[in-house]
Amino acid sequence: MLKSERFEVGLLDKYHLYIPQHIFEPFAAARHSRVKVQAFYKDAMIELYAAVSKDKNSDDYVMMFSKRYQKALGVFQNDYFELQLVEDTSKYGVEMPEELEAVLMSDAEAYAIFEGFTAGKQRSIIYTIIRVKNPQLRVDRALLLCDNLKRGVTDPMLLFKQQF
Numbered sequence: 001m002l003k004s005e006r007f008e009v010g011l012l013d014k015y016h017l018y019i020p021q022h023i024f025e026p027f028a029a030a031r032h033s034r035v036k037v038q039a040f041y042k043d044a045m046i047e048l049y050a051a052v053s054k055d056k057n058s059d060d061y062v063m064m065f066s067k068r069y070q071k072a073l074g075v076f077q078n079d080y081f082e083l084q085l086v087e088d089t090s091k092y093g094v095e096m097p098e099e100l101e102a103v104l105m106s107d108a109e110a111y112a113i114f115e116g117f118t119a120g121k122q123r124s125i126i127y128t129i130i131r132v133k134n135p136q137l138r139v140d141r142a143l144l145l146c147d148n149l150k151r152g153v154t155d156p157m158l159l160f161k162q163q164f
Contacts, residue, residue: 002026002087006040010080011065017083019052019061027052027085028061034093037063041073041081049094052085092122100129103142110146117154124156 004026009017027035037050050063075081090096104111114122125145132138141160148159 001089002030002032002085004083004085006082006084008080009083011070011075011077012062014077015064015066016062017065018055019063019083019085021059021061023085024052024061027087030087032087034088036086036088036090038084038086039065039069039073039081040083041075041079044072044074046072049088049090092126093119094123094126094130096126097129097138097142099135099138100126100142100145103139103146107146107150110149113149121156125159128160 004023007020007023009019012018033053034049034051037048039046039048046069048069050065052061052063054060055062070076073081104114114125117125129138129141129145132141144162145159148161148163151163153159153163
């Protein structure tokens with residue numbers, strides 16, 4: 001499994017991190033554009049999944065680091081912190097919430113439809129479920145998702161809305 005050494009980074013702008021070429025090169029050679037990221041600052045540590053892309057102006061790489069992650073880690077624009085990249089071995093490029101997995105496994109038709117989506121759309125659905133903090137609400141959203149998938153709803157704006 002590919003794993004980088006810890007390295008120091010700072011925000012390039014409001015939302016982007018610079019990844020040095022020599023750090024990401026082994027991942028790029030193995031055709032990995034998504035990685036699991038561990039970010040460290042003072043006593044805080046967070047894990048996230050991210051897409052890394054080639055910088056248009058150099059041979060280096062960049063990744064998004066949203067305000068949500070900046071706040072969770074406790075960093076600001078001028079702070080430097082450490083990252084470590086790890087090969088993403090998850091099926092969907094993000095950890096599947098157990099509530100969504102259980103509901104999809106119990107509904108073969110909805111699972112087949114979900115598996116037919118692009119990887120990006122699958123991740124979008126998973127992120128929508130992950131954002132819900134209450135476990136029962138995650139189950140309820142997953143059940144609603146399955147019902148809508150079986151009704152033929154594929155519009156991301158409507159997947160989690162009650163259909164009549």
